[in-house]
Amino acid sequence: MTPKTLRPARRSAGLLPYLLIAPALGLLAATLVIPIVSAVDISLHDIRVIGAAGPFSGADNYLRVLADPTFWAALGTSAVWVVGNALVQTLLAVIAALVLDQRFPGVRIARVWIILTWIVPTVVIVIIWRWLLSPSGGLVNPLLIQLGLIDRPVGFFASGPMAMTSLILINSWRWFPFVAVMLLAALQRIPADVYEAAAVDGANPLQRFFAITWPLLKPTLLVLTVMGTLLSFNVFDVIWxxxxxxxxxxxxxxxxxxxxxxxxxxxxGDAAAMSVIASLLMIGLAVMLLETLAPKEKRS
Structure with missing residues (x-):
């Protein structure tokens, strides 16, 4: 073959991978683009009946939503929900990952069973926790009374702050194993020689954690923070x-x-406008987190 005939062959061979994944990419694009375009279209119409058409209203739905105090109150509640879940899940996940990274009898079984709360259906988790936290017949209140922490049963969903705290703890209990597994994978990529060299230099476990483990976990934590923020914001089932x-x-x-x-x-129309605004806020938050938390390259 001459060089002239080789070039088209190489060019077609280079295009082959893109042709093979084109159907999957097209399906993915359709599943993303079609709902987004539909939501934007609905947000520009005054639709009162589900599945029916409505007159074009332009930006009226957006203006009405932005002027509604209920929308801003819900947005503030979502911020508390996201921050609370991020803090609790990260703390539990880091502790669990550090424990599972050690060598002890049954560690492999523990690594498998930790994801149990993540794979259990949401309805089952809700039923279990509603029974556990019930003021009459639940197991948590009698346990707290025996420990002397409370003197009478507590209604965990009776007041606003208590209800929000309970929801954050339940949702974090469900999702922290997923974060822990990701962090465990990152921990196991850290060479053991680095820890051994630090131990030889006299660094104690706490110093080794902040000098070696934490900096090397930051890239993984960045990705998990962005993903966790977006996923937590969209949680509906547990709360409802x-x-x-x-x-x-x-x-x-x-x-x-x-x-x-x-x-x-x-x-x-109003609901679609809220969805569009929420999507824009989440995109902006994700970009801000990436810009703020991503490691900055040092310029020479």
Whole structure:
């Protein structure tokens, strides 16, 4: 073969991988683009009946949503929810990953069983925790009374702060194993020679953690922080099944408000406008987190 005939062959061979993944990419693009375009279209119309058309309203839905105090209250509740989940999940995940990175009898079984709470269906988790935290017949209240921490049963979903705290702990209990497994994989990529050299230099375990483990975990934590923030913001099932946004709207996050607006108040246009605004906020937050937490390259 001459060089002239080799070039088209190389060019076609270079295009082959892209042709093979083109159907999958097209399907992925369709599943992402079509709902987004549909949501934007609905947000520009005054739709009162699900599945029906409505007159074009332009930016009226957006202006009405932005002027609604309920929207801003739900957005503030979502911020508390996201921050609370991020802190609790990260703390539990780091502790669990450090424990599972050690060598002790049954560590392999522990590494498998830790993901049990992550794979259990949400409805089952809600039923279990509703029973455990029940003021009458639950197991948590009698245990706290025996330990002397409380003198009478507590209604974990009776007040706003207690309900939000309970929801954050339950959701974090469910999701921290996923973060822990990711951190464990990152920990196992750290060479043991680095720790041995630090130990020879006289560094204690705490110094080794902050000098070696924590800096090397930062890239993984960055990705998990962005993913966890987006996933936590969109959590609906746990909140709705346990409190339905109560008491008195104290746990009404933005996804819960969007659901109520669309399927209880039958204001599809307003709900779609909230969804679009929430999506833009999440994109902006993700970009801000990446810019703020990503390691900066040193310029010479």
């Amino acid at each position: 099944l346990l409190t339905a946004g109560g008491p008195a709207g104290a746990t009404r996050t933005l996804p819960v408000l969007i659901y109520e607006t669309a399927f209880k108040a039958y204001r599809m």
